Amino acid sequence: MRLAGLLKAGMVVYLRGDLGAGKTTLVRALLHATGFTGRVKSPTYTLLEQYEVHGVHLRHFDLYRFRDENEWEAAGFRDEFNGSNICLVEWPEKAPCLVPQADMEIMFEILPVGRNITICANTATGRECLISLRN
Numbered sequence: 001m002r003l004a005g006l007l008k009a010g011m012v013v014y015l016r017g018d019l020g021a022g023k024t025t026l027v028r029a030l031l032h033a034t035g036f037t038g039r040v041k042s043p044t045y046t047l048l049e050q051y052e053v054h055g056v057h058l059r060h061f062d063l064y065r066f067r068d069e070n071e072w073e074a075a076g077f078r079d080e081f082n083g084s085n086i087c088l089v090e091w092p093e094k095a096p097c098l099v100p101q102a103d104m105e106i107m108f109e110i111l112p113v114g115r116n117i118t119i120c121a122n123t124a125t126g127r128e129c130l131i132s133l134r135n
């Protein structure tokens with residue numbers, strides 16, 4: 001809930017981790033924390049799911065099945081990184097020259113029992129968010 005309240009329009013957040021590590025589960029929790037009551041689907045096949053709740057525009061990308069730059073342009077993904085949307089990107093390494101730099105990266109590690117989550121900030125906006133999250 002705290003993280004959901006700290007994300008700002010225009011932020012790009014990379015979600016890294018193995019299949020089943022909890023990336024989509026985190027997106028679902030963030031959306032529910034903002035008051036979204038609808039179904040939150042994994043965009044594994046569609047590559048992008050769009051959400052709007054209380055004036056917050058959230059874009060959830062899953063690039064696991066992403067194949068080439070033409071697909072990026074044809075889908076209009078560049079337009080989604082417009083400074084107004086919060087963009088959460090799973091598997092950003094599948095489109096390294098296309099996805100804008102992340103403000104924050106959240107890494108998920110599956111442990112024998114539970115998960116380890118590491119959050120790194122890459123920009124001033126990301127650092128502000130991370131500092132607020134720690135306080």
